[in-house]
Amino acid sequence: MLNPEEWFTEIVEDSGSAFSLRIKSKVHEEQTPYQSIEVYDTDGFGQLMVIDGFTMLSSRDNFLYHEMLAHPVLFTHQAPRHVAIIGGGDCGTLREVLKHQEVEVAVQIDIDERVTRVAEQFFPELTESNQDPRASLLFEDGIAWIRNVENASLDVIIIDSTDPVGPAEGLFTADFYRDCLAALAPGGLLVQQSESPLYHMEIIRGMYADLTSAGFADRRTLFFPQAIYPSGWWSATMAAKDSSLDDWRREAAEARGFATKYYNAAMHQAALAAPQFFLDAMAEAPPPV
Amino acid sequence: MLNPEEWFTEIVEDSGSAFSLRIKSKVHEEQTPYQSIEVYDTDGFGQLMVIDGFTMLSSRDNFLYHEMLAHPVLFTHQAPRHVAIIGGGDCGTLREVLKHQEVEVAVQIDIDERVTRVAEQFFPELTESNQDPRASLLFEDGIAWIRNVENASLDVIIIDSTDPVGPAEGLFTADFYRDCLAALAPGGLLVQQSESPLYHMEIIRGMYADLTSAGFADRRTLFFPQAIYPSGWWSATMAAKDSSLDDWRREAAEARGFATKYYNAAMHQAALAAPQFFLDAMAEAPPPV
Numbered sequence: 001m002l003n004p005e006e007w008f009t010e011i012v013e014d015s016g017s018a019f020s021l022r023i024k025s026k027v028h029e030e031q032t033p034y035q036s037i038e039v040y041d042t043d044g045f046g047q048l049m050v051i052d053g054f055t056m057l058s059s060r061d062n063f064l065y066h067e068m069l070a071h072p073v074l075f076t077h078q079a080p081r082h083v084a085i086i087g088g089g090d091c092g093t094l095r096e097v098l099k100h101q102e103v104e105v106a107v108q109i110d111i112d113e114r115v116t117r118v119a120e121q122f123f124p125e126l127t128e129s130n131q132d133p134r135a136s137l138l139f140e141d142g143i144a145w146i147r148n149v150e151n152a153s154l155d156v157i158i159i160d161s162t163d164p165v166g167p168a169e170g171l172f173t174a175d176f177y178r179d180c181l182a183a184l185a186p187g188g189l190l191v192q193q194s195e196s197p198l199y200h201m202e203i204i205r206g207m208y209a210d211l212t213s214a215g216f217a218d219r220r221t222l223f224f225p226q227a228i229y230p231s232g233w234w235s236a237t238m239a240a241k242d243s244s245l246d247d248w249r250r251e252a253a254e255a256r257g258f259a260t261k262y263y264n265a266a267m268h269q270a271a272l273a274a275p276q277f278f279l280d281a282m283a284e285a286p287p288p289v
Numbered sequence: 290m291l292n293p294e295e296w297f298t299e300i301v302e303d304s305g306s307a308f309s310l311r312i313k314s315k316v317h318e319e320q321t322p323y324q325s326i327e328v329y330d331t332d333g334f335g336q337l338m339v340i341d342g343f344t345m346l347s348s349r350d351n352f353l354y355h356e357m358l359a360h361p362v363l364f365t366h367q368a369p370r371h372v373a374i375i376g377g378g379d380c381g382t383l384r385e386v387l388k389h390q391e392v393e394v395a396v397q398i399d400i401d402e403r404v405t406r407v408a409e410q411f412f413p414e415l416t417e418s419n420q421d422p423r424a425s426l427l428f429e430d431g432i433a434w435i436r437n438v439e440n441a442s443l444d445v446i447i448i449d450s451t452d453p454v455g456p457a458e459g460l461f462t463a464d465f466y467r468d469c470l471a472a473l474a475p476g477g478l479l480v481q482q483s484e485s486p487l488y489h490m491e492i493i494r495g496m497y498a499d500l501t502s503a504g505f506a507d508r509r510t511l512f513f514p515q516a517i518y519p520s521g522w523w524s525a526t527m528a529a530k531d532s533s534l535d536d537w538r539r540e541a542a543e544a545r546g547f548a549t550k551y552y553n554a555a556m557h558q559a560a561l562a563a564p565q566f567f568l569d570a571m572a573e574a575p576p577p578v
Contacts, residue, residue: 002291002298002307009291009309016332017516018291020298022305043305061487198350198516225514225522227306227487232521233514261566270562273555 008040008048010055012230015199019055019228021045028122032114034167039122045228047122049090051115051162055228059123062092065193065234066126067263068224069160070096072271073191073238074103075256076248080155081105082185086142086171088160089115092126094135097158099258106135109146111167113139143170143179152185159192164203172207177214177239184241190216194237196230197223201281204237208282211239220245221278222271224262297329297337299344301519304488308344308517310334317411321403323456328411334517336411338379340404340451344517348412351381354482354523355415356552357513358449359385361560362480362527363392364545365537369444370394371474375431375460377449378404381415383424386447388547395424398435400456402428432459432468441474448481453492461496466503466528473530479505483526485519486512490570493526497571500528509534510567511560513551 002009002020009020021042028039038050046059057065070093074080081104083097089110097106110116116137120127129135138145146157157180161168170176171192180190190211195203204221211219216239226234238245253265291298291309298309310331317328327339335348346354359382363369370393372386378399386395399405405426409416418424427434435446446469450457459465460481469479479500484492493510500508505528515523527534542554 002300002309007307009307011291014333016311016334018296018298018307018309018311020291020307020309022307044303045305198514223514225487225512225520227520227522231514231516233516262564264562264565264568266562267564270559273553273559275551275556276553277550279553 008042008050010053010230012199015230017230019230021048021058021228023048028118030114032112034112037114037118039118048228049118049122052166054163056162057090057092057123058228059125061227062090062126063261064224064226066092066096067260068222068271069093069158069191069193069236070099071253071260071263072222072236072248072268073156073158073189074100075250075253075268076238076245077156077189078187078249082154083107083156083158084109084146084149084154084183085158085160086146087162087168088158089113090119090123090126091116091130091137092123093158093160095126095129098129098132098135101257104134107138108135109138109140109142111139111141143176146176146183147179149183151182154183155185155188157184157188157190159190161193163195172203172210174210174213177211177216181215181241186241187243188241189238189245191236191238194221194235196233197235197275197278198231198233201278204235205281207237211237216240217242218245220272221274223274224271297331297339299342299519301488304519306519308519310337310347310517312337317407319403321401323401326403326407328407337517338407338411341455343452345451346379346381346412347517348414350516351415352550353513353515355381355385356549357511357560358382358447358480358482358525359388360542360549360552361511361525361537361557362445362447362478363389364542364557365527365534366445366478367476367538371443372396372445372447373398373435373438373443373472374447374449375435376451376457377447378402379408379412379415380405380419381412382447382449384415384418387418387421387424390546393423396427397424398427398429398431400428400430432465435465435472436468438472440471443472444474444477446473446477446479448479450482452484461492461499463499463502466500466505470504470530475530476532477530478527480525480527483510483524485522486524486564486567487520487522490567493524494570496526500526505529506531507534509561510563512563513560
């Protein structure tokens with residue numbers, strides 16, 4: 001029915017579902033030391049980047065994910081000056097972070113330089129801020145970088161990774177979160193992409209448990225749509241070193257002087273609302289405290 | 290790649306995308322006077338009903354759609370006693386409506402009785418409230434029914450239809466909305482499924498224009514996830530005969546005495562928040578007033 005010459009398909013084995021995009025051609029393909037990277041020119045979604053067979057981003061809908069990884073956490077921190085992005089090699093999150101004028105330093109640490117080089121070629125709109133003097137791009141292991149960074153030197157850590165299998169597995173562990181906690185200054189916040197609320201509740205529950213066991217004081221999940229990801233519904237989970245995530249800078253979000261396609265102050269508040277099944281699952285068997 | 294013996298696939302031509310569910314077997318297939326109905330037993334989504342080749346509902350994720358069609362509009366109306374559901378033959382919306390004790394009469398008008406009979410067989414959890422003495426199921430043309438119903442006799446009209454092509458086309462017109470307006474009592478509200486915010490902005494814009502031209506005083510779109518529908522992101526649009534949709538009965542929603550899986554008061558408020566691109570599109574070329 002779907003000719004593989006004409007369609008790129010990602011199968012989600014556990015849920016017995018699949019999402020496909022009609023392609024005009026494969027415009028890039030390489031095997032890096034870490035993973036395979038493919039880029040397709042699609043009919044309806046612009047360019048599509050695929051890593052190890054999983055859809056990573058499309059021109060059409062990446063704004064959802066990148067805006068929701070960057071703006072809620074930055075408008076929750078009281079004064080985000082030093083930001084680290086672990087992963088995020090396509091630079092789309094970095095671009096959103098740099099829209100915040102109070103950010104003085106934004107370091108992106110992705111293990112695979114090729115993701116950035118491919119993004120520069122096929123998603124130039126995402127890398128347009130890479131020459132910003134506040135930005136630095138490192139190509140090394142994010143886990144080691146966080147472990148070695150000066151204690152209490154970061155205000156916000158954004159973990160913009162692939163799924164918790166393969167290279168990104170170590171980014172979903174209590175050990176890594178403990179290193180993040182040490183790297184965060186007082187008032188510091190972390191946010192991490194946390195998979196589909198419909199398909200991956202156990203991953204989110206595991207993250208809550210690991211974040212708590214690592215010593216984070218508060219945790220909160222953001223919900224948002226993402227057409228090309230499994231189930232079309234995605235999440236990111238925030239954690240606070242020593243503050244409450246209830247308060248965020250709503251007035252600053254309303255007065256933001258930059259363009260967004262999805263994010264606004266009302267959507268920020270909306271993304272914090274949790275579906276009843278999520279509340280029930282967390283209440284029935286709460287993560288350890 | 291996806292063997293059609295093993296997968297049901299719906300292709301969305303305009304967006305060049307497709308969604309597939311792995312199937313164990315096709316358990317039902319018929320051609321009614323109005324449409325084709327198929328039911329598949331899937332691997333990960335329970336039973337799947339397909340009408341004219343389009344996914345209608347699955348056991349796993351129908352709660353999203355049915356709860357969001359019923360509860361926000363019923364908790365916005367000040368005293369919803371008389372409710373009509375146009376379409377909704379699977380009875381899932383009816384079940385949610387009947388959870389509201391203040392509802393005295395709920396009439397479901399679907400043109401195709403076979404949808405209800407198939408739902409009774411394969412989705413019995415959705416038809417479990419059909420014997421409620423407050424419920425009546427009519428199998429006739431909803432457009433004619435609304436045209437002929439007593440003026441000002443309904444508090445809430447829920448339009449739970451297929452896409453605006455084929456049998457449901459007449460449910461997306463200013464003429465139909467005019468008949469709905471006449472059928473609504475003072476304070477009356479309407480809600481209609483309004484397709485994907487990512488794929489179908491022009492349909493939503495057209496609805497706003499038609500609702501305004503029909504004389505509705507206010508309109509507001511609800512956004513929610515729906516894995517099996519195109520883009521995984523869906524919407525329903527409410528309209529008010531003579532009131533504002535800003536106010537809703539938050540305390541009643543918080544104190545609701547029935548179970549939900551997605552809906553709660555915070556999700557109600559969240560669903561009313563509009564993405565920035567939606568606000569921009571409506572502001573750039575607002576529907577006629």
